[in-house]
Amino acid sequence: MKIERPRGTRDFLPDEMEKRRAIEKVMRRIAESYGYREVLTPTFEHLELFTIKSGEGIIEEIYAFKDKGGRDLALRPELTAPVIRMFVNECTGMPKPLRFYYFANCFRYERPQKGRYREFWQFGVELIGSASPLADAEVISLAYRIMDELKIEFDLHIGHVGLLRHLLRDLDENVASKIMRLIDKKDIEGLESYLDETKVDSDLRDSIFSLVELVGSRDIIESAREIIPNFDFSHIEKVCDILDALDVEYKLDFGIARGLDYYTGVVFEAYAREGLGAQNQICGGGSYRLAHLFGGDDTPATGFALGFDRIAEICKVEVVRKKKVVVVSFKGLEGEAFKIASMLRNRAVVVTDVMERNVKKQLSYANDINADLAVIVGERELRDGKVAVKDLKSGEQKTVSMEELLDVI
């Protein structure tokens, strides 16, 4: 019986890994160009870290287990909580703001489907220490820049959870939180019946529905102002000012809710326009406060996470391959072939025969692996200190000295 992969996991073959590494490289390059530096936290953490952040309910969707010492642990389902935990433990003395980025695998116990796996990768950033609209604008523009550079077709929606919170401020906390959840799900019918059920007054009801339907360009702020006249819109306006100056394309969407309490202000999401089916969200982020929940000082932060696998699925990047050379040798000259190969490896990818095949088979293999050049080591050429070089694309072949060989490759 063959041993299969665990459910929801994948094997990545060389072609796919090259593509994934190429995408990863773009993400790293752009994040680093904004001054973000890479961090890495453990693959598993205390389960508590995630239940404090998201509630007991998420245990169902986490790989949670007891270790041999009886500790409750969990494979990380995301990286924001671990990064903030790390910040609280080790980085509070560092000069603010802190700019961190991460690229790592995460684990969730969910039913797999297109674009959703039990082991998946996230690339994300956290900008810690600022509650300013400038911080939101920086992080949003960084996410935008990455997706744009990867030539992904996407829609960026930016919202502000403060509006809904302000609107619901006089309601019971549980009721407000339930309403937020329904809005987040875009469950309009559910929302209607819940509002009936809880006897929310009709003015407030109208306000909620008008606000949730507000999606569009910047001027919807004026409509929002009519619905909630005493809310301070200067933060979101400042974010818009900067994004407009940077030519970032976005839609304001006051229906983005996020049920969870630690989101404090600006939130944003990006959706791929095609190629992903139901799981089309490729980026999510916003400003939040978590540090105090993990025993640190109350510290504002803002960040995002990109769904790396979903992006890899729809992204068409050119993978730049190094020149590939196969050193082909006649029987008895394998040692020479290894020496020549060694000499060339700082210039190209060089492979030699290890199957003890004849020259014909070696060339055939060179062709199969899509090599650019074959260096043929034969007795006749070697007598004059030379080798034959064959261009496998054109078929052209010439005899060159060892010095000339370095120039050709």
Added chain:
RNA sequence: GCCCGGAUAGCUCAGGGGUAGAGCGCAGGACUGUGGAUCCUGUCGUCCCGGGUUCGAGUCCCGGUCCGGGCCCCA
């Protein structure tokens, strides 16, 4: 947790109650100093697992597992 569709060679898949198939791939040869084309040969299977029906099940029935898609969820 729910719904739909799958599972047969390394891969893609056809078939169908009576001896397990094709194409591709891989390996070798035709061709012992030269790749891609062609031809030949070889390699390979608990026909997903377990149970049932049957003289006989890879095929039909039931249960399970896994995969794909959708729902739920999505920190």
